[in-house]
Amino acid sequence: MSRKDDTKPKKKLLNNVTWTIIAFIVLIGILLIPTPDNLPVVAHMALAILAFAIIMWVTEAVSYPTSSVMILALIILLIGFSPTGELGQYLTKGDLSGADPVGTKNALGLAFSGYSSPALVLVAAALFLAAAMQSTNLHKRLALFILSLVGNKTSRIVIGSIVVSIILAFFVPSATARAGAVIPILIGMITAFNISKDSKLAALLVMTAVQAVSIWNIGIKTAAAQNLVAINFIGDTMGVDISWGEWFLYAAPWSIIMSIILYFIMMKVMKPEYDEVPGGSEMIKSQLDDMGKITGPEWRLIIISVLLLVGWATEKVLHPIDSSSLTLVAIAVMLMPKIGVIKWEDAVKYIPWGTVIVFGAGISLGSLLLNTGGAQWLSDKTFGSLGLDSMPILATIIIVSIFNVLIHLGFASATSLASALIPVFISLTATLNLGDQAIGFVLIQQFVISFGFLLPISSPQGMLAYGTETFTVKQYFKAGVPLTIAGLLLIFLFSATYWKWIGLL
Incomplete structure (x- = not known):
């Protein structure tokens, strides 16, 4: 192999190492921030792990199964040394009344909860x-x-x-x-x-x-x-x-x-x-x-x-x-x-x-965010300032759907994206007091999570097709833009008509 051929793998390895280090720096940085008064310590830990996971998922610094194992290990360690009382009903063993650590054995159960779903x-x-x-x-x-x-x-x-x-x-x-x-x-x-x-x-x-x-x-x-x-x-x-x-x-x-x-x-x-x-x-x-x-x-x-x-x-x-x-x-x-x-x-x-490993870890992390209140806090901070609670449901669907499409540009796995966003969207329905419309709102956002029309890297099937060398990223994007716009407009039209008629909204 020539020196030139050697350069690309080395550069990729250096890039992967760099992003892994950045992910850990962000994790530690968030952990060092004083915990807000209205945020439980365990939720603070869960949000730090989420930030780490998003960086690893978006950059693909390591394979998805590898990052999933890292996420599970972080849940065990960080939640394991968090105060027990703040987990309340979500633990079935140990002393739930005081500030004793959860313990890695109990945290292990939380980390692997997704594998029993x-x-x-x-x-x-x-x-x-x-x-x-x-x-x-x-x-x-x-x-x-x-x-x-x-x-x-x-x-x-x-x-x-x-x-x-x-x-x-x-x-x-x-x-x-x-x-x-x-x-x-x-x-x-x-x-x-x-x-x-x-x-x-x-x-x-x-x-x-x-x-x-x-x-x-x-x-x-x-x-x-x-x-x-x-x-x-x-x-x-x-x-x-x-x-x-x-x-x-x-x-x-x-x-x-x-x-x-x-x-x-x-x-x-x-x-x-x-x-x-x-x-x-x-x-x-x-x-x-x-x-x-x-x-x-x-x-x-x-x-x-x-x-x-x-x-x-x-x-x-x-x-x-x-x-x-x-x-x-x-x-x-x-x-x-x-x-x-x-x-x-x-x-x-x-x-x-590896798909099974990624899936279980994603569910575990999402459940942790929901159960500790981390997803609710993140929803309030992310969408609360937008005044969505005063908007009609259709306007909320439009704004959140566009946000959903844009953030998908950074994700190569819709499964990972759903693991990160669905808990936040579920919490958002409580913030907005959507009542009977809550399930419809979350389901519609899940539909949008599956879009991935803009870039080949946004889905495994897109990357498989890109590997045939029959099209360029520019061509894919050129076709993906009108397709995404049409898909969003159809989502908005269905939200205003069909999904209301059948009782989803």
């Missing part, structure tokens, strides 16, 4: 389902089948890529896995017919597919992990369990309209050089033929997935079983010999265990 069970089970799809290649077969029906015209292929993203969102609870299914097919189509990867057509197809994936992260509860973060906080703090069907009723109409808007925006902003891809549909059909007939495991996975989808959709209507429990039962069946779909040793190859 039903939401984490659903995320882990969903990852197994996505692994089964990848192992059997059923998601690829489904994508090829849909694209084989659309023909060679560019406009129809664009529509086909959107439809693939929509249908996969029902069955593949992983945005990265969905993008990983359709993007290689589109790239194969482009390269097979000597169309340059630098062409507008290549950029159009890949960007449309990945933006459709992001849009349907919003439309379906189980499509993205960040949705489950919000559901967990809403359930624990506000006492409301939002079923799969209820989420679909609230969000799917928005995603359907946004999918139509996506088509027109992409065709306008990235107008392709070719009206059709000669032989495109024949190539897709050839790939589908090469996969052979649907295998036994694929048929069993289809049956399990359809039954699971029906179970999710009929929760609270035909049965009382929650989504997490249903998914866990489905995974148990999938792992059984003979009637199952996948073996444990094969499943673990496809499962990003």
